[in-house]
Amino acid sequence: MKIIIIGDGKVGYSLAEQLSKEDNDVIVIDKDPDALRRANENLDVLCIRGNGVSTKVLFEAGIDEADVLIAATASDEMNMVCCLTGKKLGAAHTVARIRDPEYADELSLIKNELGLDMVINPERAAAREISRILRFPEAVNIETFAKGQVEMVEIKITDNMPISGMKIRDISDFVSSSILIGAVLREDEAIIPKGDFQIKTGDIAYIVGKPASITKFCRKIGLYAQKIKNVMIVGGGRIAYYLAKFLEESGMRIKIIESSHERCLTLSELLPEALIIHGDGSDESLLYSENLQEMGAFVSLTGHDEDNLMLALLAKQAGVPKVIAKISRNNYVNLIKSLGIDSIVNPGQITTNLILMFVRGLKNALGNPIKSLYRIVNNQAEALEFTINEPAKFLGIPLKHLKISKDILVAVIVRKNEIIIPHGNDSIKRGDSVILIAKNRQIFDLNEIISTEGSVD
Template sequence: MKILIIGDGKVGYSLAENLSKEDNDVTIIDKNAEALKKAEENLDVMCIKGNGISVNTLLEAGVDDTDLLIAVTASDELNMVCCLTGKKLGAARTIARIRDHEYASELALLKERIGLDMVINPEQAAADEIARIFRYPSAISVDSFSRRKVDMVEVKITSDTPAVGLKLKDLPSKVAGSILICAVVRNDEVFIPNGDFRIENDDILCIIGKPSNVYGFYKYLGKCTQKIKNVMMVGGGRIAYYLANLLKEMDIRVKVIESDRERCEELSELLPDTLIIHGDGTEEDLLKSENIGEMGGFIAITGRDEDNLMSSLLAKQYGVQTVVTKITRMNYSSILKTLHLDNIVSPKHITADIILRYVRSLKNARGSKIESLHRIINGQAEIVEFIANDSTSYLNIPLKDIKFARDTLIAVIVRKNEIIIPHGNDVIKKDDRVIIVTKNKAVLDLNQLASTGGLQNELQNSLKNIGHTPVV
């Protein structure tokens, strides 16, 4: 696909990096020569210095035969104008980053009048991600699929976990029979496990299934602690606004610490039921005076990674149950491992994942539609949700009779309101939502997963993975 990205900030660069890796023809427009130089030196993309709303610049970039224009500058209004201009000049589809909450009630009208095919709000998406984490307080990450009918939770195994030393097939069927352990991380290596895989201390398990069943297994692992009632946030930006509203719906009381007095006054008006405190959230004395040790959750979401790391470490020191840290520059990943900060949220990566899913769906419009895509285990694997249709080549064929690609697992089939953890005799039917786990990061279609022909996979026949047939 020919893709034009306007804006070479953190999100624009991340998008260009990911989209160019998937054989898309990517062009970036930005007025900042230094930002373009970095992209030009490190990425396989074309860079054009100029204004994204300039007709001449857009025509130079080939907007008239562009498949997708993505506007991710720092200005919502500029993004909308870029998309409107690009559409008039021939761009087939447009995506705008619109972050201001004041536009939220007008998005439907904006999309219709401006011709936007998609609107992305990184802060809203990050707030949604953090809210999901608080449903499973000690989880590393939580993702939802099939309109929240299926949850996927990453959890770290500790020495006191009852599952340590057990093979997957030997886990108690009462709690494990209706979920699937779809991936395991051990010493930075990712495994798609079968029933003989033995759980060890420090493993990270990826558990997927119906939310109530996942919660039951999570409880068996001893990870369900007392419900969180109070949360402290450091940073009063857009994420804080969206997140405070979401946590209120979960009956969680929120306290926000913000260093900018003017922003504190704004938040006091926007969030009348939330306690807003003016101060520096990295100061230990302030955190102690606000009873940080009594908080069930702590969320560091300022605009500075260093402040977020510092305040998160203080929260951990004071025994806060669930700590969430926003990180913009993921080149800190090696440091984060040593700090044991488990819940890391990156708005730019969340945004890139959402747009990448959309691009994959466009590239494969005639095949099985990609409904959602989530990267797991620090991007080492992906969970992709497809909708099977008439083009799916192995409809109504038992899974045991299909030879699947290596390191690929059909984890869940959602059939209307039924959640199926599939066995070898289960089949995929038209309109099923099929959730797969794969280490192959360029899966665009269900048909890429397998070829039919009566070849039986030995692991599929074994039925050892908690009553499920893993496809590896």
């Protein structure tokens, strides 16, 4: 596919990097020569310096033959105009990043009126992910599939868990709950485990199943769900606003600390139920005077990764049960996890995943489309959801008789309201949603990785 990306910031660069790896023809447009230099030196993409609204620049990039135009500049308005112009000049599909909360209630109208195929709000998406984690505090991270019928929860295995030292095949019998351990991260290595794989202390395990089954599993291994009542947020930006709205719906009490007096006044108007405090969130005495140690959760959402990291460590030291930090740079992820911080959220990575899902769905629009896509296990694996709309040779054949590619796991089959953790005698039927976990591989179609005959590599 021919894909034009306007804006070479963190999201634009990440998209260009991933999409070029997937054998797409990627063109990046930006006015900043330094940003383009980095992409030109490190990625297999064509870089064009110029304004993404300019018809001359767009024609130079080949807009009339483009399959997808992605506008990810710092300006919402410019992104909308880029997409509108690109559509008029021949781009088949357009994607715009729109971040301002003032547009939040109008996104569907904007999408329809401008002919946009996808609108993404990174801060709102990040806030939704944080709210999911806070509703399930035992998890490092949590993703949803099949309209919430299936969850994938990331947990760290500790010494006191009875499954430490246990083989995968024995765990289901022990917990008497229909769950699946779909992937394991051990010492920075992603593993798609088989039945004889032994879980060890320190592993990060990815548990897949119905929400009720996962809750039962967590209780059985000693992770007790304790509802969070009070949340302290440092940083009053867009993510904090959206997060407070989501958490208020769950009945949590919110306290936001923000250094800008003007922003505090705005938040007080927008969030009348939340307590807004004007002050320096990096001031330890202020945090303790606001009862940091009594909070059920702490979320650091300042504009600086270093501050978020230090604040999260301070909250952890104060004994806050659940600590979440926003991080913008991927190279900090492993460091932060090694320091014991519970969860991290990267808005740029969330945005990249959503757009990747959209692009792959276009490649397979006539077949069995991708409904969900998450990059997991330090980006070494992906969890994907396909809906089986079209006939295929593998339908109705027991999984034990199919040839499935190496390092691919059929994790869950969703059949209407039935959630199936598949075994050898189960089969895939038309109309099913199928959730896969794949290591070091980009999948566009189930026919690529499932065969009824011969050997599949």
